[in-house]
Amino acid sequence: DSGVTQTPKHLITATGQRVTLRCSPRSGDLSVYWYQQSLDQGLQFLIQYYNGEERAKGNILERFSAQQFPDLHSELNLSSLELGDSALYFCASSVDSDSNQPQHFGDGTRLSIL
Amino acid sequence: GESVGLHLPTLSVQEGDNSIINCAYSNSASDYFIWYKQESGKGPQFIIDIRSNMDKRQGQRVTVLLNKTVKHLSLQIAATQPGDSAVYFCAEEKDTGNQFYFGTGTSLTVIP
Numbered sequence: 001d002s003g004v005t006q007t008p009k010h011l012i013t014a015t016g017q018r019v020t021l022r023c024s025p026r027s028g029d030l031s032v033y034w035y036q037q038s039l040d041q042g043l044q045f046l047i048q049y050y051n052g053e054e055r056a057k058g059n060i061l062e063r064f065s066a067q068q069f070p071d072l073h074s075e076l077n078l079s080s081l082e083l084g085d086s087a088l089y090f091c092a093s094s095v096d097s098d099s100n101q102p103q104h105f106g107d108g109t110r111l112s113i114l
Numbered sequence: 115g116e117s118v119g120l121h122l123p124t125l126s127v128q129e130g131d132n133s134i135i136n137c138a139y140s141n142s143a144s145d146y147f148i149w150y151k152q153e154s155g156k157g158p159q160f161i162i163d164i165r166s167n168m169d170k171r172q173g174q175r176v177t178v179l180l181n182k183t184v185k186h187l188s189l190q191i192a193a194t195q196p197g198d199s200a201v202y203f204c205a206e207e208k209d210t211g212n213q214f215y216f217g218t219g220t221s222l223t224v225i226p
Contacts (some may be wrong), residue, residue, distance in 0.1 A: 002159065016135050099146060100207065
């Protein structure tokens with residue numbers, strides 16, 4: 001158990017809808033990262049938050065947004081969903097945003113768009 | 115784009131044999147690397163890491179080797195067990211601090 005909790009585990013919705021994915025980092029970790037993993041693809045970095053503030057952006061679509069709350073949990077909002085958004089979405093956390101430290105991953109949310 | 119790649123997408127080994135999973139990277143400035151294991155239905159699990167000031171690091175039944183000359187990383191698993199069956203990813207830290215490129219993964223199957 002990594003200590004990173006993601007909910008829900010599965011989400012099924014339709015095109016055009018909006019969903020919110022939730023992540024609680026490991027106790028003591030200040031930095032949260034969101035990743036997308038599509039079928040047969042590696043992990044694609046979406047966005048990073050550190051202590052409530054956005055720290056870095058990766059390949060995140062404009063339809064997607066995230067935030068980190070004062071209690072350090074984070075939410076990833078996906079809107080105007082398209083079939084291609086079907087994927088696993090992972091959250092990871094690390095102690096801070098410094099280099100040379102591992103990220104610990106949750107078990108992901110599987111999003112299926114019908 | 116991502117600079118991390120894997121030589122083989124699949125690997126099958128007999129139980130008890132040693133496994134070697136390879137990874138190439140292209141950014142010679144990268145100084146931190148991680149191997150992750152991902153089992154079906156689970157998130158990537160940290161296995162072992164290595165910094166560029168080392169060329170070898172050992173854990174429990176695992177060894178990571180780093181060859182900076184040819185920008186190559188490998189994960190060796192000793193006495194492979196059925197529970198080692200999973201997808202293994204290497205991750206290379208970008209030069210912007212605690213962001214990683216991930217390879218597409220190698221699927222390891224252990225044959226009993």
